[in-house]
Amino acid sequence: MTPQAQVVEVRAGRxxxxxxxxxxxxxxxxxxxxxxxxxxxxxxxxxxxVSKIDLSPRFRIEGFVWLRNFINQLTDAHFWQATWITVYFGVMLCLLTVVLSFLIALLLNKTFFGRGLLRVTVLLPWAVPPVASGVLWVQMFHAEFGFLNGLIRAFGGEGGIIWLGGSTIALHSVLVTEVWRWIPFATLFILAGLQIVPKSVREAAAIDGAGPWRGFRHVTFPLMLPVVVPVVIFLFVWAMKVFDTIFVLTRGGPTRGTTTLNFLTYRQGFVQFDFGNAAATAYLLSALTVVAIAGLGWMLSRSRRLAGM
Amino acid sequence: MVGTSLARRLKRVLMYAAAVLVLIVTAFPLYGIILTSIQTEPDIRSRDVAFVPTYIETEHYQRIFDEASGIPVAESMVNSLVVALATAFLTVAIAVPAAYALHRMSVPGRRVILGGFAAIYVLPTLLFVLPLFIAVVQLGLYDTYIGLVLPYTAFTLPFMVWIMGSFVRAIPVEVEEMARIDGAGLRQLMFRIIIPLLRPGIFAGLLLGFILAWVEFLTPLLFTSDLSILTVTLGLFRSTMDIAIGQLAAATVITALPVILITAIFQRNISEVVTAGVER
Structure with missing residues (x-):
């Protein structure tokens, strides 16, 4: 190397x-x-x-308790109840939202009069602040003068369903609210995916004699998996974090029926002011989320390979 | 021949039926709350639920902006506006240089940083909020604007860096190389070339930051209690304890309106951001 080149090299390095x-x-x-x-x-x-924490009169870590807080949770029936509610809620939210959004996206992918209007309308629930959507669904679900029971009465039914009354029905009411809130995002995402899947591929399948169902099952669906799986991941993460809707609609009740792990963490931390157990619950919820995401990520890489992307 | 055209017509009818169904299901709850907000209290509480308005009652809207009403709605809107604007500008100001550096310059450990930013989003917010609550109280930030703006900014930032990153990557490298050949320094490159090219992205980022801060509920719920720093979402919750449903509905409409308007007007931009995410 010439001295000049060396100088240039040093300068470049600098x-x-x-x-x-x-x-x-x-x-x-x-x-x-x-x-x-x-x-x-x-x-x-x-x-x-892993600590015992005192909050009154002021925050103080009182001592090290090893895994006591975690063992507390894992041996507590309420923790396991919340875990199953969380998993059920997450799976149902993903399933219902994806199926409905896929159908809406297929519809929006066609050309018809008023498609633009429908596109904007479908997007709107997304724009409603979660607390506001909680309030407006409270109004829908109200047992006496809510719109849902009003609708049932208008069609001649009894219309006396207490939507937020029992723990099972309340959980499903919260689910309906959340599905309504997430359909816009999922629909938009899947619609964008549909527009990428070349129409020619689907037309070729149709010419090869595949009916609409077989065309969907063997062509559109596998090609769309790399788009659907990320949507499922997003939805699952959101389902694990649902707070506002539960807070406004049910406060985790009745009889803990809508207390997910996230809501349990909130209750332990900011209602009971037991930060040690709340921290343990938060970490257990994180572990659950990470494991689920890892599984879904594995599915994503597999679906990408299958779709040849 | 007749058969196929009949089948086609049937298909079109089904399609329009489906479209109307989707329209009703998605829009009805929104319509319902507006309907509630313009009815008198006795009508709202009647078992004969009206689905079509026969009159418009603006009393609830006047009431919630009254000084005498328990919830200071006007004040809470100002609070939310201040906090949301501060959050939007702060987040974008931090996210744009970071996104550019992480995508177009050699930051040590950029993969780890970007991966970390995405991973954070997976974890429950409460995991971070427990110690933050202690910190906010100890630092004397409880019930202050800063105590809201800082957590909002931080919660939005990782996402914002990702969004800005997708806009940065859309800038052709050639443009930058050309500017460099013309002798532009980094400062000139940023202010003359990159930021003007990023303008749509920055605009989208500001909208996004504003919306996310406007709708935030958990942070004000835990980090504030004073009525003087009430945000709109928290005000809504506080008023759910009230007994006037009409006023609650009116407050809900007022809270949701800015975000709905922004979304409706800029739905094309929002779709673009999502579409960019799919193509990645």
Whole structure:
């Protein structure tokens, strides 16, 4: 290497180093904020989860209790009740939302009069703040003068269903509210996917004599899996975090029927002010979410391979 | 021949029937709350539920903006507006340089950082909120604007960096190379080339940041209690304890309206963001 080339090389190295420094400086605020608000709290919560914590008169970690808080949860029938409710809620939310959204997306993928209007309308529930959607569904579900019972009476029925009364029916009412809220996102996502799946592929299948159902089952559906699985992942994550709707509609009741793990964490932390157990529950919920996402991620990579993407 | 045209006509009828059904199911709850907000209290509480308005009663809307009403709706809207605007600008200001650096410059550990930003989103918010609550109380930020803006910004940031990243990646590398050949420094490149090109993305980001802050409920619920710092969503919840359903409905409409308007007007931009996500 000539001396000149060496100089150039050193300079290039210096600019590169400098560029890297500038890049790091540009990313630093975001990284710092995220560390302060996520990494540090996540570690603190981990510490809480193995501690006995006193909140009155002021916050104090009283001592180390090993895995006591976790064992408390895992031996508590209420914890397991909340776990099953959470899993059931997550699976049902994904299933109902995806099926309904797929149907709506297939409809919106056709051309008809008023499609633009329908597209905007389908998007609207997404724009309603979760608390507001809670309030408006309270109005729908109201046992005496709610719209649903009014509708049933208008068609000659009894119309006396107490939608938020029993623990099972209340859970499904919350489910309806959440499905309604997430259909816009899922529909938009699936519709975008449908527009990517080349129409020619589906037409070719039709020419090959595949009926609409077989065409869907063997062509559209496998091709759409790489789009549907991410939607399921998003929906599942959201289902694990549902709070506002439950808070407004049922407060986790009746008789804990709508208390998901997330809501249980809230209750333990901010109603009972038992931060140790709340922290343990939060970590158990995180573990559940991560395991489910890992499974779905594995499905995604498989579906991508099958679809040849 | 007749058979196929009949089948086709039947298919069209079914399609329109499906479209009407979807329209009713998605729009009815929204229609219902508006209907409730313009009826008198005795009519709202009647078992004969009306589905079509026969009159328009604006009393509830006047009442909620009254000084005498228990919930200061006007004040809460100002609070939410301040907090949401601050959050939107702060988040975008932090996210844009970070997104550019992470996607177009060599930040050490960029894969880990981007992966971490996505992973955070999976975990329940309460996992982070428990210690934050302690920190907010200890730092004296309970019941303050800053105590709301900081958590909002932080909760929105990872998502915002991802969204901005998709806009940054849409900028052709050639444009940057050309600017560099012309001797543009990083500052010139950012302010003359990148930020103007990112304008639609920045706009979308501001809208998104505003909406997410406007609808946030858990943070104000836990980090505030004073009526003077009440946000709109929290005000809605506080008024659910009230007995005037008509006023509650009116407050709901008022709270949801800004977000609904933004979404309806910019639905094309929102669709674009989602579509970009699918293509990735």
């Amino acid at each position: 600019t590169r180093r400098r560029g890297r420094l500038v890049a790091a400086a540009m990313a630093a605020p975001a990284v710092l904020v995220v560390c302060a608000v996520y990494a540090y709290p996540a570690l603190s919560t981990l510490a809480y989860s």
